[in-house]
Amino acid sequence: MTDPVQLTADLIRCPSVTPEEGGAIQLLEKLLSEAGFRTQRPDRNGIANLYAVWGESGQTLGFNGHTDVVPTGDENAWDHPPFAAEIRDGIMFGRGAQDMKSADAAFVAAAIDFVTNTPPEGRIAIAITGDEEGDGVDGTKAILDWMEEAGEKIDHCIVGEPTCPANMGEMIKIGRRGSITAYLTATGTQGHSAYPHKANNPIPAMVHLLDRFASMELDQGTDHFDPSTLAITSVDVGNRANNVIPAEIRAMMNIRFNDRHSSDSLSEMIRAEAALVSGKFGVEIDVRFRVTGESFITEPGPFVELVAKAVEAVTGVTPELSTTGGTSDARYIKYHCPVVEFGLVGNTMHQINERVPVDEITALRDVYARVLKDYFSG
Known part of the structure; x- marks a missing residue:
């Protein structure tokens, strides 16, 4: 043998x-x-x-x-x-x-x-x-x-x-489960922290958007799957100056999803949420995705x-x-x-x-x- x-x-x-x-x-x-x-x-x-x-x-x-x-x-x-x-x-x-x-x-x-x-x-x-x-x-x-x-x-x-x-x-x-990672970039206008009205800070917009995602219940599970999960895995401004409002903030999140969803349906949902927050705060929010499995x-x-x-x-x-x-x-x-x-x-x-x-x-x-x-x- x-x-x-x-x-x-x-x-x-x-x-x-x-x-x-x-x-x-x-x-x-x-x-x-x-x-x-x-x-x-x-x-x-x-x-x-x-x-x-x-x-x-x-x-x-x-x-x-x-x-x-x-x-x-x-x-x-x-x-x-x-x-x-x-x-x-x-x-x-x-x-x-x-x-x-x-x-x-x-x-x-x-x-x-x-x-x-x-x-x-x-x-x-x-x-x-x-x-x-x-x-x-x-x-x-x-x-x-x-x-x-x-x-x-x-x-x-x-x-x-x-x-x-x-x-x-x-x-x-x-x-x-499927896996999709979303890469989010919010872009505003840089300025001095003493004059916030002259800048457009993208951080509140990103924080608001991430809070919406973190508060979501994607589903309650299916016959063979546990509930889908969403994890915020990175938030990065890269700002070392305490008196500068940055022009950009990046974030990353990963969703492990069951058979109630697809990468296409989740991408559509994430883009829609980003568009709502973008309009509310007047900042540009770019979204891109990496799908590693359905x-x-x-x-x-x-x-x-x-x-x-x-x-x-x-x-x-x-x-x-x-x-x-x-x-x-x-x-x-x-x-x-x-x-x-x-x-x-x-x-x-x-x-x-x-x-x-x-x-x-x-x-x-x-x-x-x-x-x-x-x-x-x-």
Whole structure:
């Protein structure tokens, strides 16, 4: 059998800090190719990506993950070197231990063992990117663009991101909230603070506008989602003089929204509010947006139930079906096929001393193996 713990260690020892490939994609490409998978490298703009498929025809189950990791931070603050994959008392330390080289190792090991021992009547596809922790535009999105051009199709997909808050098996993500960031700039007329009537201070207008946003209830939640949230994340005047009324103030806010909204509907609402305040205060308010994902839901049904039963069979825990958390590459895959996420506990990801119990790596491999078995048994 392919050892997912050893494979996790091998991947951690590849210093693939985004956007560097670090050898991780090459390692998996070689391993999968030797196991009979046909591999492609849909690299784009210097980003390493891997697509591997086993089988010629039939229903296709896909797995998606990423090998890039966030920077280590102060390496001297780590108890063990961040790229050494040292194991102490059954715990493996290293950057990417939870997010998400363990899951990469787990589904690759499960897939290789499955096609080696019980070749299915169908296909298994594995899509791994080196651009999830960065901008993400040349990662999974690039793979999906290549798949469309090549006529490649996945019928269902599992993303291996960490999904469990505290205990292995307790949560599957069946959707994600959308995310939109609004950048607001209010422009007035600069002047002396002793003569405010000769200036047009944009600060009161921005404060009023932000107060309107902060006081809003966007919704009360939906069947599968918590209420949408709006967070003011920055207010910046950049004025170091106490006797100058500035000409400009900037602010930033982020909305995580459920399926009651879209980025278009929220953009329209924000622009309308800005226009009202602009007219009231006589200042110009410019608004621009960055959308990093729309909300989506994979409705509970046979595929979701199959994954949930596999998780329960291996872990003994009945998983909650959730849409909590931030964004993931599932936001791209949802346009291609039904997608769910299941992975490890994520309580140390991105932290100093990121770590994972090695028995959880094995358990995750066993869950993916059970999914493969049940999926291709009808």
